[in-house]
Amino acid sequence: MNISEKNTNIIVKSKNTLCYQNELNAELKFPEKFTAKDFNLFFITLFYIQKKFKSKTKKLKLNFEDFTQYLKDGAYKNKNRFYKEICSFFNKAQYICSSIQNTDKNSKDIDINTFFTKIFISNEKKEIELEISSVAYDYLFFFKQFTKIDLYEFCSIDKIGAKGIYRILLEFKNLANFDKKSSMKCIFFTKEEFMVRLNCYNETYKNSLGAFDKLIIKPAIKELEKGYFKKIVCNKIKNNPYDKKQITGFQLLYDDSNRNQVK
Numbered sequence: 001m002n003i004s005e006k007n008t009n010i011i012v013k014s015k016n017t018l019c020y021q022n023e024l025n026a027e028l029k030f031p032e033k034f035t036a037k038d039f040n041l042f043f044i045t046l047f048y049i050q051k052k053f054k055s056k057t058k059k060l061k062l063n064f065e066d067f068t069q070y071l072k073d074g075a076y077k078n079k080n081r082f083y084k085e086i087c088s089f090f091n092k093a094q095y096i097c098s099s100i101q102n103t104d105k106n107s108k109d110i111d112i113n114t115f116f117t118k119i120f121i122s123n124e125k126k127e128i129e130l131e132i133s134s135v136a137y138d139y140l141f142f143f144k145q146f147t148k149i150d151l152y153e154f155c156s157i158d159k160i161g162a163k164g165i166y167r168i169l170l171e172f173k174n175l176a177n178f179d180k181k182s183s184m185k186c187i188f189f190t191k192e193e194f195m196v197r198l199n200c201y202n203e204t205y206k207n208s209l210g211a212f213d214k215l216i217i218k219p220a221i222k223e224l225e226k227g228y229f230k231k232i233v234c235n236k237i238k239n240n241p242y243d244k245k246q247i248t249g250f251q252l253l254y255d256d257s258n259r260n261q262v263k
Contacts, residue, residue: 016070016151018047021143025171027098028115028139030199034092036160037075041089042096044070047151049132050140058117058137064126070151083126090119090128098135147171157228161220164198169229169254176254184231184253194250209236209247230255 030039044067052060064086068076076082096115118131132140147170157163168187176185191209195201198216205212221232237249 017148018043018050018151019143019146019148020046021139022145022147022171023143024098024139025147025167025197026193029097029099029196031092031095032199032202034160034199036158036163037085038089038092039160039163040071040155041067041086042093043149043154044151045093045130046140049130053141058134059129059131062128062130064128070155072155083123086128087121087123090121094119098139145175153228157223159216159220159223161198161200161216162223164200165220165232165252166224166228168197168252169224169232169256173256179253182233182253184233184255187252187254188237188249189252190249191247227258230258 030042034042045062047070048062048066049060052062064083067086068082093116094114098113098115099110113133113135115133115136116130117133118129120129122128147167149167149170154163154166157166172185172187176187178184179186189197192201195205195212198220200212200216205216217234221234224232231254233253235251235253236247237251238246239248240246
């Protein structure tokens with residue numbers, strides 16, 4: 001992204017709200033073993049990066065206790081276990097990276113950038129020192145279209161698939177098409193794109209869409225329909241309607257009319 005293309009920094013007004021560039025959802029790749037708790041800690045980290053960065057040094061320090069505000073009480077009753085989870089998260093977080101395919105049809109180039117360029121964990125001080133890449137900085141401070149999430153709400157979601165679909169639906173809040181038949185908002189993804197966004201593009205689910213549907217999609221929709229969204233439907237897209245194995249994509253239909261009051 002060229003400097004000339006960047007917007008002025010957008011100030012997050014709500015003290016519990018995180019805003020970030022939409023491209024983060026599609027371009028950022030997470031370790032396969034990332035858990036729902038890891039996603040909570042990652043987005044809390046992004047919130048504090050926005051809150052605590054005073055300059056373009058791209059550095060900051062966080063205390064372990066900074067993470068407790070947005071987590072359920074039971075998550076940190078056992079302090080020793082909680083500190084170990086923080087360390088485990090940042091050990092995995094070093095592998096978070098953006099992967100951007102060159103748009104030139106004749107090129108197979110991929111631009112890969114790690115999100116964190118430095119992670120130093122002090123168990124003695126219960127403190128983390130972080131540095132982020134320029135790409136990460138752009139995701140958080142320069143954007144034209146953005147995703148806006150409430151951290152309390154995001155961290156209250158239990159299922160990893162539900163967290164992924166939640167972010168998708170908020171990203172496309174004002175960008176989704178309208179499906180006349182269902183009277184709901186509509187989004188299409190290729191099979192690979194959808195599974196990557198839910199951090200489920202692995203051999204287990206690539207080879208068994210039945211398992212993906214049973215273990216990821218259905219539990220995610222069930223959880224999100226309990227107050228987060230009014231209705232969500234996930235349809236499989238097939239080039240050949242008679243071949244159940246040839247699923248090429250997914251269609252998300254959703255009704256978020258119950259969220260009109262949510263800022």
